[in-house]
Amino acid sequence: MALDRQGNKREFPFLSVAIGICHNRDRRLTGFAQIAHLGAELKKAAKTKTGSAYVVDRRKD
DSSP states (O other): OEEOTTSOEEOOOOOOOEEEEOOSSSSOOOOHHHHHHHHHHHHHHHHTSSSSEEEEOOOOO
């Protein structure tokens, strides 16, 4: 048991990790903002899975 952000006692599951991986193998990445945006999209997709997960960007230009 622990306190949540609202101060309520709550039971939390074990820690899980969600990772989004983007790379420049199949497309040209133009800057930090694009990389951050892609990483956020991929992490959001990983968070839809149960437990720890990672998603690799396989899209091409």
